[in-house]
Amino acid sequence: MRQQHKTYPGLDEDSYGGMTPTGNIVRDAQVFGLIPEDETCAGWSIAAIQELYDKVSDAWQPYGHLVSQLPEDLRARHKRIYDAALARAREQGWSPELYPD
Template identity: 50%
Template sequence: MNKPNTYIGIDKDIQGGMTSIGKIIRDAWVFGILPETQTCEGWNLAGIDSVLQKVNAEWDKYGCLVSHLPPELVERHQRIHGAAIEKARVEGWCGEHELEDDK
């Protein structure tokens, strides 16, 4: 099976968008890199990688910790990621597989 050349869009992604690309997009929303209406549907990996570089630069400013974000970004982070977690759980995601490497 061939890998797709473009991203399906966070709203159509597997696991309710709880994928690596989905997390990049949500963080881009948090930092205002992308508008919250941007699903990145049809984007190629170079476009996603460009967003990742910008997201990483923003996280670096805050030591990669939510607790170091200014209050308005903490609120936005909680709202965006909280809604995503809630939606993903409704779609059957539980998040336990993300802890498997910690064992």
């Protein structure tokens, strides 16, 4: 029952600037224009995040879930959004080595 009321803290408050699976969903939703680029999803319920995940998954489908298959405009937006996210995360102490798997 408690799980039902859990909410996402938002990209700004998520671990290491959102370098989490949920953060990736939010950024991908921004890339595909499913949400505005300034939407952090703070306070969203698990159900709302799941619904967003489903939309993101559908958006990736035509491209085989590969950045290299995105059309140039989406690839450029992906690079801009993810480069900014990586820079913020590194400023907060994130490193890819934190996740050896």
